[in-house]
Amino acid sequence: MSKILVKEVSKIFGDNPQEALKRLEKGESKNQILEDTGMTVGVNRASFDVNEGEIFVIMGLSGSGKSTLIRLINRLIEPTSGEILIDGQNIVKMNTNELIEIRRKKLGMVFQKFALLPHRTILDNVEYGLEIQGVPKEERAKKALETLATVGLKGYEDQRPNQLSGGMQQRVGLARALANDTDILLMDEAFSALDPLIRKDMQDELLTLQESLKKTILFITHDLDEALKLGDRIAIMKDGRIVQIGTPEEILTTPENDYVSTFVQDVDRSKVLIASQVMKKPDIVAIWKEGASRAIRRMDEKGISSIFVVDKQHKLKGLLTIDAAIEALKEGGWVEEILVQDFPVTSPDTPLHELIGIAIDTKYPIAVVEGEKLVGIIVRVSILSGLALGK
Amino acid sequence: MNYFYFPLEEWTNRFVNNWLLPVLGGFFGIISDYISAFLGGIEAFLIWTPPEIIALVFVLIAWRTVGKGMALFTIIGLLFIGSVDLWEDAMRTLAIVSVATFFSIIVGVPLGIWSGKSEMVGRILRPILDFMQTLPSFVYLIPTILLFGIGGVSAVIATFVFAAPPAVRLTHLGIKQVPEDVIEAARAFGSTSWQMLAKVQFPLALPTIMAGVNQTILLALSMAVIASMIGAPGLGSVVLTGISRVNVGMGLVGGLGIVVLAIILDRITEALGKPRES
Numbered sequence: 001m002s003k004i005l006v007k008e009v010s011k012i013f014g015d016n017p018q019e020a021l022k023r024l025e026k027g028e029s030k031n032q033i034l035e036d037t038g039m040t041v042g043v044n045r046a047s048f049d050v051n052e053g054e055i056f057v058i059m060g061l062s063g064s065g066k067s068t069l070i071r072l073i074n075r076l077i078e079p080t081s082g083e084i085l086i087d088g089q090n091i092v093k094m095n096t097n098e099l100i101e102i103r104r105k106k107l108g109m110v111f112q113k114f115a116l117l118p119h120r121t122i123l124d125n126v127e128y129g130l131e132i133q134g135v136p137k138e139e140r141a142k143k144a145l146e147t148l149a150t151v152g153l154k155g156y157e158d159q160r161p162n163q164l165s166g167g168m169q170q171r172v173g174l175a176r177a178l179a180n181d182t183d184i185l186l187m188d189e190a191f192s193a194l195d196p197l198i199r200k201d202m203q204d205e206l207l208t209l210q211e212s213l214k215k216t217i218l219f220i221t222h223d224l225d226e227a228l229k230l231g232d233r234i235a236i237m238k239d240g241r242i243v244q245i246g247t248p249e250e251i252l253t254t255p256e257n258d259y260v261s262t263f264v265q266d267v268d269r270s271k272v273l274i275a276s277q278v279m280k281k282p283d284i285v286a287i288w289k290e291g292a293s294r295a296i297r298r299m300d301e302k303g304i305s306s307i308f309v310v311d312k313q314h315k316l317k318g319l320l321t322i323d324a325a326i327e328a329l330k331e332g333g334w335v336e337e338i339l340v341q342d343f344p345v346t347s348p349d350t351p352l353h354e355l356i357g358i359a360i361d362t363k364y365p366i367a368v369v370e371g372e373k374l375v376g377i378i379v380r381v382s383i384l385s386g387l388a389l390g391k
Numbered sequence: 392m393n394y395f396y397f398p399l400e401e402w403t404n405r406f407v408n409n410w411l412l413p414v415l416g417g418f419f420g421i422i423s424d425y426i427s428a429f430l431g432g433i434e435a436f437l438i439w440t441p442p443e444i445i446a447l448v449f450v451l452i453a454w455r456t457v458g459k460g461m462a463l464f465t466i467i468g469l470l471f472i473g474s475v476d477l478w479e480d481a482m483r484t485l486a487i488v489s490v491a492t493f494f495s496i497i498v499g500v501p502l503g504i505w506s507g508k509s510e511m512v513g514r515i516l517r518p519i520l521d522f523m524q525t526l527p528s529f530v531y532l533i534p535t536i537l538l539f540g541i542g543g544v545s546a547v548i549a550t551f552v553f554a555a556p557p558a559v560r561l562t563h564l565g566i567k568q569v570p571e572d573v574i575e576a577a578r579a580f581g582s583t584s585w586q587m588l589a590k591v592q593f594p595l596a597l598p599t600i601m602a603g604v605n606q607t608i609l610l611a612l613s614m615a616v617i618a619s620m621i622g623a624p625g626l627g628s629v630v631l632t633g634i635s636r637v638n639v640g641m642g643l644v645g646g647l648g649i650v651v652l653a654i655i656l657d658r659i660t661e662a663l664g665k666p667r668e669s
Contacts, residue, residue: 104581
């Protein structure tokens with residue numbers, strides 16, 4: 001059984017929603033209805049289902065109705081028509097008490113603008129959901145502390161929301177939703193207000209958390225990259241309508257109409273990205289003058305089996321493998337001949353798609369060299385993550 | 392412009408003489424008795440308590456909520472009131488202001504919350520509040536005397552009419568100002584409407600509500616002289632006597648006493664309204 005089942009749900013904002021519904025059924029467009037009647041179609045007969053333990057992403061540009069749609073699920077906005085079944089129960093038919101109960105027990109929510117209570121401490125914010133259910137102070141504080149630790153905010157309990165950065169505030173928002181132990185998490189553009197690096201961290205962390213939590217997550221975003229990264233399945237929305245539902249692969253390979261394909265077009269990043277955008281800074285290198293033992297220690301620290309060797313001017317001399325380095329240390333043969341020279345070399349402005357073949361063939365990292373100096377290192381992972389994330 | 396005559400004056404008088412006084416007079420009499428007992432009790436308590444203890448309490452509150460400077464001003468201000476021999480009058484004024492403020496809060500804050508939650512209530516209340524604040528106070532002093540008699544009770548009622556509106560208005564504003572996204576989050580987690588009010592809206596509106604209370608107190612003090620015209624005792628009546636006897640010094644002394652009380656009460660309530668930094 002689906003965890004969430006949405007059947008033909010519509011939302012009309014205006015004075016006479018029934019008339020607008022009729023017009024929708026006749027096939028009139030959102031714009032036409034707005035022009036004729038002044039009513040806004042928020043969501044137009046959307047149907048989808050979310051399976052237990054799945055991350056289902058609803059993707060659309062602003063004005064596509066995605067934020068309205070997620071609010072229909074927990075009835076922060078009342079649907080005009082249609083059914084929404086949570087574990088088989090129709091939430092649309094529930095009375096106020098039942099609605100409050102299902103929000104408390106089954107539907108956690110994370111908001112784009114965090115929406116923390118500014119007058120409460122971080123701990124009290126995370127406790128909020130349990131507090132209103134009448135859970136005793138000690139028990140809920142214990143639960144809140146655990147949840148805060150899960151999202152990496154141990155030690156921040158007594159701060160206020162405005163003392164925390166955006167990324168941390170959203171962790172609190174996530175912890176607040178997790179503390180209630182609901183099966184379902186509704187995430188409304190949860191990472192959209194964060195800057196790109198923090199955003200990527202949060203996405204990674206959500207995926208890690210999800211491995212152990214196995215929540216059913218409905219995630220809203222306007223960012224296709226985020227949708228592709230997080231979604232087990234993705235629904236693409238336009239003008240209140242769901243235009244395609246599918247796995248990331250299906251969306252990428254068989255876009256159902258022009259609208260989806262224009263989105264997906266931009267995704268082939270291997271043609272757009274260049275080496276300097278995916279390379280790592282060459283901060284893990286050995287300096288030739290410092291000798292074998294130092295180079296071994298560097299490799300040991302970083303857990304790698306080979307290291308680029310440069311001179312004081314950062315000019316690339318070659319690649320040192322751990323075996324060669326140990327041998328040199330034993331035999332005392334710290335000469336340039338032990339360095340490997342047949343690693344691939346590229347320039348910073350090489351397009352990524354030219355590097356894919358090289359990365360597959362070589363067993364060494366690719367050195368990015370500009371004017372004999374080592375400016376970056378590309379390993380296979382950086383290419384793949386570059387393709388997936390655009391960075 | 393007199394195309395026809397509108398007998399509002401006659402109608403009003405007929406309403407007051409034939410209906411309001413004979414039918415509801417007893418009812419207002421009972422209310423009057425209760426307020427009178429309440430006011431009398433507070434006034435008696437303030438006068439019975441040794442001035443040094445009241446002064447000490449004020450200084451401590453000023454020190455804890457505002458700071459050393461304000462504590463010093465409070466000492467000097469209260470010494471001044473004592474030394475011009477107006478302590479009892481000041482306590483009488485304080486009693487009227489306290490009771491009027493108390494009624495303003497217990498009526499005004501709930502009305503403000505209600506109007507903040509319901510558009511319709513807000514729309515009905517607004518012209519009434521405008522009316523209360525702009526109608527010259529002498530106009531309602533007359534029926535107030537008819538219904539409640541001369542003295543402190545009428546002063547409390549008249550002061551209430553003038554001073555309650557900011558409590559309603561600023562509570563309304565405070566509730567309205569609570570960010571929509573925070574309300575939405577509280578709803579999403581399953582708050583009942585009572586929990587929403589008690590745990591989210593009211594605490595977030597509190598600084599604004601306290602600003603309203605502060606305004607209420609100041610307006611109540613500013614009514615002291617007018618209230619003395621309907622027989623309210625206190626600093627206002629000192630000023631009034633000063634005016635009627637052309638005694639400039641007496642008027643100044645009473646007026647300064649009101650100012651001192653106003654500054655002390657204003658600074659303390661202002662500081663109470665500010666969210667405390669942790």
